[in-house]
Structures are given as C-alpha cells and as structure tokens.
Amino acid sequence: MSLGSDRAQSGLLATLAHVRYASGVTGEELAALMDRPGERLLARLPAGPLTPAQALRLGGRLRAEHPAPLVAAAMTLHNLRWRARTKFRLADRMVFTREGLEQASSERMARHHAARFAGQSPLADLCTGIGGDLTGLAAGRPVLAADLNPVHLRMAAHNAGVYGHDGGLRFVGANVREVALDGVEAAFVDPARRQGGRRLRAGSSEPPLPWCLALAERVPAVGIKASPGLPIALVPPGWEVEFVSERRELKEALLWSPALARVTRRATLLDGGHHLDAADDPGASPPVPCAPPGRFLLDPDPAVTRAGVVEELARALGAWKIDERIAFLSADTSLDTPFGRLLRIQASLPFQLKDLRHELRRLEVGSVDIRQRGSAVDTDDLGRRLRPRGDGRATLVLTRVADRPWALVCSPAAPGNGA
Ligand SMILES: C[S@@+](CC[C@H](N)C(=O)[O-])C[C@H]1O[C@@H](n2cnc3c(N)ncnc32)[C@H](O)[C@@H]1O
Numbered sequence: 426m427s428l429g430s431d432r433a434q435s436g437l438l439a440t441l442a443h444v445r446y447a448s449g450v451t452g453e454e455l456a457a458l459m460d461r462p463g464e465r466l467l468a469r470l471p472a473g474p475l476t477p478a479q480a481l482r483l484g485g486r487l488r489a490e491h492p493a494p495l496v497a498a499a500m501t502l503h504n505l506r507w508r509a510r511t512k513f514r515l516a517d518r519m520v521f522t523r524e525g526l527e528q529a530s531s532e533r534m535a536r537h538h539a540a541r542f543a544g545q546s547p548l549a550d551l552c553t554g555i556g557g558d559l560t561g562l563a564a565g566r567p568v569l570a571a572d573l574n575p576v577h578l579r580m581a582a583h584n585a586g587v588y589g590h591d592g593g594l595r596f597v598g599a600n601v602r603e604v605a606l607d608g609v610e611a612a613f614v615d616p617a618r619r620q621g622g623r624r625l626r627a628g629s630s631e632p633p634l635p636w637c638l639a640l641a642e643r644v645p646a647v648g649i650k651a652s653p654g655l656p657i658a659l660v661p662p663g664w665e666v667e668f669v670s671e672r673r674e675l676k677e678a679l680l681w682s683p684a685l686a687r688v689t690r691r692a693t694l695l696d697g698g699h700h701l702d703a704a705d706d707p708g709a710s711p712p713v714p715c716a717p718p719g720r721f722l723l724d725p726d727p728a729v730t731r732a733g734v735v736e737e738l739a740r741a742l743g744a745w746k747i748d749e750r751i752a753f754l755s756a757d758t759s760l761d762t763p764f765g766r767l768l769r770i771q772a773s774l775p776f777q778l779k780d781l782r783h784e785l786r787r788l789e790v791g792s793v794d795i796r797q798r799g800s801a802v803d804t805d806d807l808g809r810r811l812r813p814r815g816d817g818r819a820t821l822v823l824t825r826v827a828d829r830p831w832a833l834v835c836s837p838a839a840p841g842n843g844a
Contacts (some may be wrong), residue, residue, distance in 0.1 A: 439773040449506075457495060458502055459520055466491055466499045474482065474507045475500060478801035485640045512557065518587045520580045521555050522569070524622060529557030530615065530650070532693060534676065536561040537669065538613060538648060541685055544645055547593075551601045553616050557579030558650075560588045562613060571604045574586035601632060611685075618652060627654060634659065638680070647682040655680075670728035671695040673766070678731075691763070692732035701734050701741075701762045713739040715746045717826055718773045722747075722835055723765040724796075738764050748825045759838060760806035768820060768835035770795055775821060776802070778832035782811055784834055789815030795833075799825040 457463055459465045475483065479668065480500055487496045503626040505526055509516035512531035521529075530538065539561035542548055546566040550559050553570040554577050562568055563585055570585075572578045575598045582596050597604055606612065614637045616630035625631070634651065638661060653668060660666045667679040667684035676695070681687075691705035704710045713736045723744060725735050730752045739746060743760060744754040754760075760767055772784040785793070792812050795804045800823035807823075822833040 433603055438716070442750045447791065458498055459511075462491065463495060463499065465775060466495060467503065470499065470503045470670045474504055482553060500754045511562070512645060515587050517601075519555075519584045522576065522580070524575050524619060525555035525574075525580060525833070528615075528617065528619060529555050530561075530780040531557065532560050533671075534561075534669070535559070537561065537695060538679070539564060541648060541679075542611050542613070542646070543679060549604070549606055549612040550610045551604070551612055552617060553578060553581045553596075554615065556584040558613060558615060559590070559594075561591035563588075564595055567582040567594045567595070567758055568607075569597060569604070569609060571597040571599055571601050573600050606640075606644055609644055612640055612644045612702060613649070613650075614640060615650040627652070628656070638664075641682040646684040647680075648685060649680040651680055653658070653678050654723070657733065665689060665691060667691040667693055667700075668731040669693045669695055673726055675727040690732045690734060692726065692728035693732050694726060694763055697763055701764055702730060703731070703732065704732050704737055707736075710736070711739075713744075713746055715749055715827070716755075716834070718747050718755045718770055718831075718833060719745075720770055721756050721759055721838060722768045722822065722833060723754040723756070723760055723762070724766040725752055725754065725767065726763075727844050728766050738762070738805055747831075748799065748827060750828075751825050753798060753843050754821075767838045768822070768833075769825070769838035770833050770835050771819065772832075772834040773826075773827075774832055775831045776800070778807075778810060781821075781832050781834075782813075785811060785819070785831075786815070788817060788819065788834060790817040790819040790834065792818050793821040794818070794820045794824060797823045800830060802830075 458467060484496055484500065492609065502520060504515050504781060505521040505523060509519065509521055509526050513519055513720065514532055530572065535558045548562055548566055549569045550562050550572050550750065553559055553572040559568065559570055559581055570581055578596050578598050603759050616632050618625050618630050620631060637649045645749055653675040657666060660680060663683040663686065665681040665688055667681065669676050669679065688702040691700050693700040725738055729735055729738055735752045739754050742760050744756040744760060747755050769800055771788055774780050774784060793811065793813060795805065795808060802823050814831055820835045824831050
C-alpha cells in the first residue's frame with residue numbers, strides 16, 4: 426500500500442491508533458466518559474454503528490476539541506452500546522467495557538435470576554461486573570454489590586441508576602472472599618470465566634465452583650451462574666441444576682442451593698418462561714418405549730437434552746425414542762410443544778448412499794440441510810455425492826435407529842397440524 430501525502434499518512438495512523446485502542450481500551454478511560462465532558466462528546470455521535478470512514482472523519486473533527494484517548498473511548502463505548510442493545514433495553518444510556526458486556530447477563534436473564542429470589546432480602550450480588558444481573562436483582566430490595574474491578578463496579582452503579590435502582594445499593598470494591606456477608610439473606614454469584622481477555626479452562630472460574638458452593642454454609646440461600654457445560658456430577662445433593670436456553674441456544678447452568686431448589690434438574694426456555702422438570706422418582710415412572718420412527722420427529726431443545734429430561738418430555742407428549750442413546754423423539758400425530766423442533770418425516774431408511782439418493786430423487790428434493798446426531802458421516806462429502814435434483818428442499822437427519830445408521834428425509838411441520 427502506498428501512502429500519498431503526510432496528511433493521508435497521519436490520518437491513517439490516527440485510524441490505526443483508534444482501532445488498536447478500540448480493542449484494548451482501558452476501563453479507566455471508559456469510566457472517564459461517565460463524567461460531563463464524556464457525555465457531551467457521546468451526544469455528538471450519530472445513531473448506529475460507525476463505519477470506518479465515518480469514524481475517521483468524525484474522529485479527526487472531535488480530536489481537535491477533545492483529548493484523543495477520550496474520543497477513542499467514546500467511539501468504543503458508542504459501538505459497545507450498539508452491540509449491547511440485544512441484551513439491554515436501555516443500552517444507549519449504559520456504560521460497558523467489552524469484557525464486562527460479553528460476560529454480563531442480559532436484562533431478561535437477570536429478571537429470570539431475580540425471580541428465584543422473590544421475597545429474599547437483603548441480597549448480595551457477588552461478582553457484580555457491569556451490573557447486568559443487578560438490573561434485575563436490585564428491583565425493590567437492598568443489595569450489596571461486590572466486585573474487585575473498580576471500573577466495573579462504578580459502571581454497575583451507573584447502570585443500576587439507569588434502571589431506576591438508586592436507593593438501598595451498597596457497592597464494595599473487594600475480593601468477594603473478603604466481603605462480610607452478615608445479615609445477608611441470599612447471595613447470587615456469577616464468577617468470572619475469563620481473565621485478561623482470555624477464556625479460562627473449561628470448568629474453571631474465579632472464584633472457583635467449590636468456593637461458590639461453600640457460600641451456602643454462610644448464607645441461607647445461594648444461586649450460582651455456571652457454564653452450560655457444567656458436569657451434572659458436580660451438583661451437590663439437595664441442590665437444583667437449571668439449564669437455560671434462549672432461541673434454542675444453551676446459555677447457562679444455574680445452581681440453586683437447597684433453600685431455593687424446587688427440583689433436582691430443570692430445563693428452562695427463556696422464551697415464554699417454559700420449564701420442564703426431572704421426575705422426583707425416576708424409578709416410579711413408566712419406561713419410554715423405543716421404536717422405529719413414525720410420521721413426526723421431535724428434536725428436543727438443548728436445555729432439555731442437557732438437563733436429561735428427554736424421557737420426561739416423551740412421557741408428557743406420548744412420544745417414543747427411536748434409539749436408546751439418541752435424543753430424538755418420534756410420534757404418529759403432530760406434537761405441539763415449545764420444548765423441541767418438529768419435523769415431518771417424508772422418508773425413513775437405513776443409511777445407504779444409493780437408496781438415499783433414490784429417495785431424494787423420488788421426492789424431487791434438490792437441496793438438503795444435513796443434521797447429525799449419533800452419526801460420524803462426513804456431511805460435506807455426502808452433500809457432494811448425493812447430487813440431488815429437483816426444486817424441493819429437505820432436512821436430512823443422519824442418526825441411529827435401534828443402533829443402526831439411519832437417514833430421515835424431513836420437512837418442517839407446523840405443530841398441531843397432523844394432517
Ligand atoms: C461474569 S462477570 C459478572 C457479570 C455480572 N453478573 C453481570 O451480569 O454483569 C465476573 C466478574 O467477577 C469479577 N471477579 C472475578 N473474581 C473476583 C473476586 N475474587 N472477587 C470479586 N470479583 C471478582 C470480575 O471482575 C468480573 O467483573
């Protein structure tokens with residue numbers, strides 16, 4: 426790349442400085458934006474994300490009036506607010522660091538967490554971060570908010586104010602291990618799963634899970650936010666583990682101490698607030714039959730699979746399993762449930778390339794979306810070798826039926842329409 430004039434070169438360097446700054450902005454600089462000059466500067470930025478050309482033009486103009494680090498921090502916050510709007514209704518008035526935003530619970534998730542603490546007061550929000558959870562936990566009760574990152578804590582105080590939670594909050598900038606919890610009736614802890622911009626090893630957190638679990642020896646009721654990959658074996662007896670998904674994406678595992686536990690395992694869909702619980706006494710429930718696929722296939726939500734309540738779902742729907750070890754259910758009538766995605770089975774056959782190709786041609790399927798469960802087939806290679814012809818589209822499910830490799834050619838099914 427050749428650079429034209431000195432002016433062009435200094436403009437480019439300014440942009441590069443901005444880019445480097447944008448990815449590594451310090452919380453202290455961002456916190457400066459919460460003061461009046463920062464607010465005035467932010468008010469001058471246009472709605473929506475800035476294109477690189479806009480950032481270059483605007484950045485040049487603003488740097489003539491404000492210190493360069495403040496301008497760069499303003500642009501960073503502007504972009505973070507734009508990204509945050511999927512998590513927070515009031516994102517355009519909140520403050521974030523990138524790491525704080527990425528780790529924050531959304532407003533909706535925070536409300537879900539807070540609902541379990543109904544009637545519990547005062548509460549401790551340990552590892553408060555930028556205050557995502559606090560937006561829900563602080564509604565109508567005093568909260569002690571603690572985090573060792575002073576910038577996050579300051580942001581949490583600002584963000585709580587944006588949500589109208591001004592009174593009864595106490596912010597403690599300290600290691601949660603050293604925070605006195607006398608008089609606290611319940612605690613919520615969301616330990617860090619990243620440090621210094623890096624994800625910690627799977628299963629690790631700061632503070633670690635054993636410390637979080639031991640909180641229940643000091644505080645009557647405890648809730649812990651953990652990774653969705655949490656091994657169920659780590660859940661102590663008497664505690665509940667709740668797996669929460671949103672739009673079929675598994676978001677988190679929540680651990681509830683005995684005082685807050687309602688069941689042993691629960692799958693919750695944040696959309697609609699539906700939940701499905703593990704049976705109290707699995708031995709007392711009738712076994713779920715296992716049989717070849719019928720007219721419909723149900724692909725359970727990941728929260729259902731993770732919580733190990735696929736059998737409970739089958740019993741509730743009168744469905745059956747197609748294989749002892751595969752989490753697909755089947756039925757001959759349409760199933761109306763939020764707990765899974767329903768497909769209509771158009772063809773069901775043992776997996777053989779020649780037969781499958783023949784079925785796709787018979788059904789005039791020209792393009793397939795391949796899903797696998799319990800199959801190790803190379804789907805790119807299969808897609809090429811199938812050479813489908815026709816105008817139709819289908820979902821090709823590669824799985825196992827009675828432990829044999831199997832293929833199901835499916836189309837979407839509207840729940841309740843069994844015709
Ligand atoms: C996952 S974030 C919390 C997110 C928060 N619940 C929210 O919704 O915004 C974890 C936070 O824990 C803090 N943290 C990590 N170890 C800590 C410790 N030992 N004491 C206090 N805070 C800690 C980090 O500074 C970070 O802000």
